[in-house]
Amino acid sequence: MTEFMHMDNFVSEILGRDIFAVERDFPQIIRFFGGYGILFGGRKDIPLGEYINTLPDSLLDDIGIDRRQLQVHLEFFLTGGYGEFQATHTVTIIGGHDKFGNEEHVRLDLSTGSITGIVGPTGSGKSRLLADIEWMAQNDTPTGRTILINGTLPDIKDRFSPQRKLVAQLSQNMNFVMDATVAEFIHMHAESRLHATNDNHQVINIIEQANRLAGEAFTPDASLTSLSGGQSRALMIADTAFLSASPIVLIDEIENAGIDRKQALDLLVSREKIVLMATHDPILALMADRRLVIKNGGIYRIIPTSDAEKQYLTELERIDNRLQQLKQRLRTGETLI
Ligand SMILES: Nc1ncnc2c1ncn2[C@@H]1O[C@H](COP(=O)(O)OP(=O)(O)OP(=O)(O)O)[C@@H](O)[C@H]1O
Ligand SMILES: [Mg+2]
Numbered sequence: 497m498t499e500f501m502h503m504d505n506f507v508s509e510i511l512g513r514d515i516f517a518v519e520r521d522f523p524q525i526i527r528f529f530g531g532y533g534i535l536f537g538g539r540k541d542i543p544l545g546e547y548i549n550t551l552p553d554s555l556l557d558d559i560g561i562d563r564r565q566l567q568v569h570l571e572f573f574l575t576g577g578y579g580e581f582q583a584t585h586t587v588t589i590i591g592g593h594d595k596f597g598n599e600e601h602v603r604l605d606l607s608t609g610s611i612t613g614i615v616g617p618t619g620s621g622k623s624r625l626l627a628d629i630e631w632m633a634q635n636d637t638p639t640g641r642t643i644l645i646n647g648t649l650p651d652i653k654d655r656f657s658p659q660r661k662l663v664a665q666l667s668q669n670m671n672f673v674m675d676a677t678v679a680e681f682i683h684m685h686a687e688s689r690l691h692a693t694n695d696n697h698q699v700i701n702i703i704e705q706a707n708r709l710a711g712e713a714f715t716p717d718a719s720l721t722s723l724s725g726g727q728s729r730a731l732m733i734a735d736t737a738f739l740s741a742s743p744i745v746l747i748d749e750i751e752n753a754g755i756d757r758k759q760a761l762d763l764l765v766s767r768e769k770i771v772l773m774a775t776h777d778p779i780l781a782l783m784a785d786r787r788l789v790i791k792n793g794g795i796y797r798i799i800p801t802s803d804a805e806k807q808y809l810t811e812l813e814r815i816d817n818r819l820q821q822l823k824q825r826l827r828t829g830e831t832l833i
Contacts, residue, residue, distance in 0.1 A: 507571050511545030518544050521585050523608070523768040528573050532559050532566070584608070584645055584662060584743040587629065587770055592640025594794025595621070600641075602795045604788075606770050608743065611761070613781040614774040616790030622774035625790060626746045629772060630663045639793060664742040666732055666750070678703060678723075678731065679716035685739050698738065705734040705763060709755040711827070730755045737763045747773040750780065758783070758813075779816055782809040 510518060510525065515536050519526050525544075526536065534551070548566065556562055561569075586607050591600025606612055614622045624639060632643045632650045643650070645662065674681065682699045699716060707713040710730035714723060723731065733755070736745060745764050750757050750773065757780060765771055773780060781787050782805050789797040822832055 508545075511548070512543050514542060515540035515544055515547060521608075525570075525573075528570065532561065534559070584770070586644075586646055587744060588644035588647060589625075589629070589795070590642040590644065591795060592633075592635065592637075592642070594639075594792045594796075596792060598792075598794060600794045602798070604795075604798065606772070608768050608770055609765070610786075611765055611771045611773065611784040613784030613787035614772060614790060615776070615781050615787050616796075620790040621793035622790050623748055624793065625788070625795070626665070626748055626772060626774055629744065630665055630746060632662070662742055663744045663746060664736045664740045665746045666729070666736065666748065674720050676720055677717050678714060678720060681720055681731075682735060682739070685735060702731075702734045702738050705737070706730040709733060709760050709763075711755075726755050730760070733760045733763060743769055745769045745771045747771065749774055749776070779809065779812050782806065782812065 510522065513521075515526075519536075519540065529536065534555075536547070539547075548563065551563070556566070586605050589602060589604045589606070591602030593599050614625055616622055621639070624637075625641075628637050628639055628641045629643055631637060632645070633639065633641045634649065635642050650662070676684070679699050682702050686698060703714070703716055706727070707730070710724075710727045712724075712727070714727055714731075720728075729750075736742075747764070750760055757777070761771075761773075761780070761783060773784065775781055782801055784801060786798060786800045788795050789799065825832060
């Protein structure tokens with residue numbers, strides 16, 4: 497039984513929790529209230545329900561909503577009425593076996609706000625691990641792994657329903673075949689997620705963020721099919737960060753996309769997601785909180801990023817900046833020496 501099946505209980509359970517706990521476990525709810533201008537200044541040690549009950553009428557008048565409507569909207573939001581809200585706070589990987597049938601002996605909890613790197617030689621099984629998570633493997637993939645959501649087996653309808661999609665995957669090869677402009681695509685996407693549909697501000701924001709990641713800027717009326725690989729990737733990253741409610745983000749090799757990978761990661765992580773990222777790039781690997789080392793199809797080691805490694809990251813970034821400058825000079829037609 498999953499946590500989000502018994503919504504009535506779930507709603508009252510949430511209303512009974514103090515604001516600190518809600519903020520920690522369900523930051524989406526805090527953003528929901530933020531959308532109404534309710535920012536929880538001051539006391540956070542009281543139950544959320546009590547806080548709502550004691551909001552002054554004058555404030556609600558200003559916002560233009562009454563207490564009952566606010567409650568109805570909250571329930572609608574929590575029960576998935578706004579699309580894909582999932583109160584996901586942990587993904588657990590329970591090991592299966594490697595390509596030779598050796599047991600993995602792993603049980604690993606990944607929580608909201610964490611970044612986990614996946615490293616290992618080509619062909620070792622990094623993409624396979626991401627696919628296991630995307631499919632929420634139940635001992636029914638070649639690895640025999642099992643994935644739990646919030647400590648329980650995901651319901652079959654949560655695994656396959658696009659409405660309740662838990663996972664946003666940024667796969668390595670991304671080609672748009674749709675005949676639409678960038679702005680139309682974002683509008684369509686926003687609509688399918690039941691976000692405000694005519695919010696041009698949102699569209700502009702997503703394009704701005706994407707352009708910050710990519711090289712040459714594209715405009716809202718650019719056709720999707722005219723975007724380069726890196727521009728498409730940047731658009732999908734910004735779009736995922738701002739429009740996708742999926743709490744789990746899987747990234748397969750961001751480094752080859754020619755985009756600003758550090759900014760991309762910051763954008764995705766700032767949205768309180770659970771991020772897993774397969775990479776061959778030492779900078780991205782060290783930006784993660786931990787990395788899983790894959791060998792022969794199995795999780796071979798789990799290495800937390802040490803303080804010493806984090807310090808080394810600064811040095812690596814210095815070297816990388818130098819390389820990026822050289823790349824930039826090449827791109828703009830200068831000579832290097
Ligand atoms: N535990 C396993 N048991 C059986 N087959 C596996 C296992 N793990 C991975 N494989 C298979 O091994 C092949 C290579 O794995 P995968 O594509 O995940 O490699 P990769 O690490 O992503 O490589 P690259 O760095 O080139 O992207 C795939 O066909 C995958 O299904
Ligand atoms: Mg791969």
